[in-house]
Amino acid sequence: MTLVDQMLETYPADLGGIDRRKLADCIRECYACAQACTACADACLSEDDVASLTKCIRSNLDCADICFATGQMLSRHTGYDANLTRVMLEACMMACKSCGDICAEHSHMAHCRECAEQCRRCEEACRALIDSLG
Amino acid sequence: MTLVDQMLETYPADLGGIDRRKLADCIRECYACAQACTACADACLSEDDVASLTKCIRSNLDCADICFATGQMLSRHTGYDANLTRVMLEACMMACKSCGDICAEHSHMAHCRECAEQCRRCEEACRALIDSLG
């Protein structure tokens, strides 16, 4: 059991009917994706052909900001707002899809390949959580 | 002319057809709203009846995170992605509406009244920018 699970496990109130496992997965993927995208943006900055990677860097930075905001929001349960959760998950899913697609075009660079895979995992975790919201 | 305008004015490339004035307004309101919501959450923590304000505090924290992520994204123009911009603006508009409504219920507290007004300004700036995206 990871720390994210433990923090959910020890929450002193009801989680509002949300699927605990899908929530924990999504929180984990959001923080992991924020880190991977931040690292990938910087790795792109260290490539010789950085001039051809500027769109990828911007996409990484957007995705990192949105994933972090989503992870933060999903870590809070007091006064849970299903509508806001859903729209934020949709924004996050779209940011991850967009960044994952761009990184996948550069999969000859190992950092973009790893980052693309993380974006896919986060996108899927967001979708699984949205679907479970009913 | 504010610094946000100057940073847009000195941008070395095209802004992608976005309305520069509405963009600048929205960026400014996003950062101002992140600050106001962070301050309002803490002011609520200092109120005697904090127990009745927990939903407001959570809403403030969500709104701060989302407004900051939106302000960051809007401050970047390289590889501009209209679809992602739109969905993030919608998330931000919804977070501001929700937080503004909750704070407005506590308008006898001056910090919630000020914060509610800032949330309205940010909500409107997001809507004006979305409408201008066509």
Add this chain to the structure above:
Amino acid sequence: MTLVDQMLETYPADLGGIDRRKLADCIRECYACAQACTACADACLSEDDVASLTKCIRSNLDCADICFATGQMLSRHTGYDANLTRVMLEACMMACKSCGDICAEHSHMAHCRECAEQCRRCEEACRALIDSLG
């Protein structure tokens, strides 16, 4: 009176003896610097010679993250911790000095010139607030 001042003015408890005006100035400069550095990093990405600006971009991104964290922390007063405030202000001052120096080397680019000036203002506001902490 700006919104930052109003949020301080309406705070329901004591601010712990901190100089209200220097605090408000520093909060404002931190958020303004987070925005300017984020915008400058992206403007650098749009320059033809982006390959020569990678250190500047990284410095902008670090400074944006640290200024935002500092602005957030300074916006909270409940359970004020003078030691932590001081060390965070020192980190922020150093990030601003470093980023301001690097941007000043590129002052032929208007975005770096504007950003360097904002970094100076934020650095000075942090120093003035530290000095007032006694």
Add this chain to the structure above:
Amino acid sequence: MTLVDQMLETYPADLGGIDRRKLADCIRECYACAQACTACADACLSEDDVASLTKCIRSNLDCADICFATGQMLSRHTGYDANLTRVMLEACMMACKSCGDICAEHSHMAHCRECAEQCRRCEEACRALIDSLG
């Protein structure tokens, strides 16, 4: 091997002599601590005696912001700045110590106990990394 390690492993340039394993540990703990503190702040908001936990909540929020900024900064290596890294690690170490101490006072609440342990791990990872900087 975790994703943080993989992103470091695939970095296309030199890491500037920093200890890769200590760096990876510290990055991981910073993001984990940002999440745990955000979750703990919200769990405190759901406790019946929230009024006695306001200092803990503020400390959690400060620690989350500082840990995230530190994790972001440590995830970037282009234009590495040893002095800034050191002062930011010191700020993070202090935030984690302070938050860990406050949470440890409430260790009868499982979320504060878990969060205190995470703050200790992050504090130690920051210290180990600082020591390795020489």
